Amino acid sequence: MSNRDHILSAIKASQPALRPLPILDYSVVPVMADLLTSFAHFVNMVGGQVRLLDDLSMLNEELEAEQKQGRLLINRIGDPAKMDEVSQNAVALEAVDRAYIKGSIGVAENGAIWVNETAMGNRILPFICQELVILIEADKLVATMHDAYREIQINQEGFGVFIAGPSKTADIEQSLVIGAHGPVALTVLVLTHG
């Protein structure tokens, strides 16, 4: 008998009589009145910053100005035709100063944002860049993780991630340090369309 069959038959012999799967009645979860205020509060709490934007025009000017100063940026937001290609080489991406990517939905109860693989160009981009900027539409905010998992399909792409704040650690004496291995800063742009 193979390992697999051996383990599975041991499990079958040991598992107890079937217990019911609970029905999750989300009406016990309080309704959140102001998603944006809560979202902004939690993005700050987890170490990020929120900027509200009417449209992308101002952002494009900022990007150009920074690029002129020699900063290495990767722009994955705005006009799809103008989106930067992302190198598949991790060593090359290590030098990226700042990456701009699009988030699909934001979660008001914790500041987390769902990002799909295609939005990244390369899975490692939002982790390896020095600073990360995520753009999210204001009407794409949901209250809780229950709502979030209803909205997204976790296997729509090969990889997807909730990102809440910049990378951080408190492994030395519980002192919080922002910027562990990943980005040292996270800015969340919330597009309000005026």
Add this chain to the structure above:
Amino acid sequence: MSSQHASLAEKFNSDEARTNWHDQTLWWVRQKRDRAANALPEWEQLRQWASDIKDHTLSNLYNYLVEFEQNALSNGVKVHWASDAEEHNRIIHSIIQEAGIRKIVKSKSMLTEECHLNFYLQTKGIEVVDTDLGERIVQFREEAPSHIVLPAIHLKKEDVSDTFHEHLNTEKGNFDPQYLTHAARIHLREKFVSSELAITGVNFAVAETGGIVVCTNEGNADMGAHAARIHIACMGFEKIIPKAEHLGVFTRLLARSATGQPITTYTSHFHCPRPGQEMHIVLVDNGRSRQLGREDFRNSLKCIRCAACFNTCPVYRRSGGHSYHTAVAGPIGSILNPNLDMKANADLPFASTLCGSCTNVCPVKINIHEQLWKWRQVISAEGLTEPSKKIGMQLMAWILAKPAVYRMAGSTARWVLRNFPSVAKSKRWNPWYKQRELPDAPEESFQEWYKKRQRS
């Protein structure tokens, strides 16, 4: 019976200032957990859901594992099954060997600690770099993690500074956490981009999609897995949950219970390898199917490894993780480890006051303190308790069963405490007195006082 926990705890307690710091720091983490939990009015409902989902899953594990395997295979993932630690290590080594790789990176996985994977790979000439900051610190020091979420919580920043000075050439005497973390960042980012193979743990495996979810704050699991051409994820088979919807319940509970954060920085969902990448999942039994068959202890397999029971435990906080001499310390470790090796871990269920705080904070409602008490009975029945403990218990049972003897013993004890306190305060004869003070002995027992009061 081994009384290793007691003697290792005594060693830990010899540095009183550090013991107090350890105790208070973990209590602070527990308080952060309370604040996060109290902010959600539906918290108790979430715990109940999590518990019920896990109970259901354990009762239908066979089907969910088969479903998970099928879906993972159709996602292009290679699935392996390991009966025990040895097999788990062998499978991983053979993947590394076939790819001709010498250096690998690994993010936090308590399973690989349980299997002693690092040691195994090192004997085969493979360089393993632990990439969680806390784990890297203890790896440099050739120690084991002392806590499943905060691996280096037993260390002070001065210790880390000395370790980093030795291994990363940081400035001697500079123990600023920001400076030390930055040094580790530079060191580990180089390791990430140059490593061809990454090992990660698994927080949740979703049967209906065949995907795995990994939660970190540092981003080390992602840095490793996305840079490497081979990703191996290792999991105990109890990490399975039925549906993606259930992640909503568990992600709301996990970080709040662990550190008081509303969610971990990264909650990464891996389904398919990226083009050109190889992805493996190793499903491990290592005693879990045996635990599943033990009715009294089965639901210890519901654990999501948040360590809330560690942070609240008065014994853990004051004895340190290393005194538990196993990969998973704390209250949950003390009910998991006797299943792995009852004789070697017979001391652990006794390293508890049975106060029940662990059970009260557990996000999946494991009755930890009741299982500790049940393990004590199993271990005693197996004859694995120390003779002194056994005789003491028998004597106690005899006294408590005979009211006259009990009353005489009480008055004798009060008389001794009043007239010869040095007997009771001898640490040799009364180990209870170590690190504790005795109160003044009362003049009379409650019963004597009550009878007198009724007469007057």
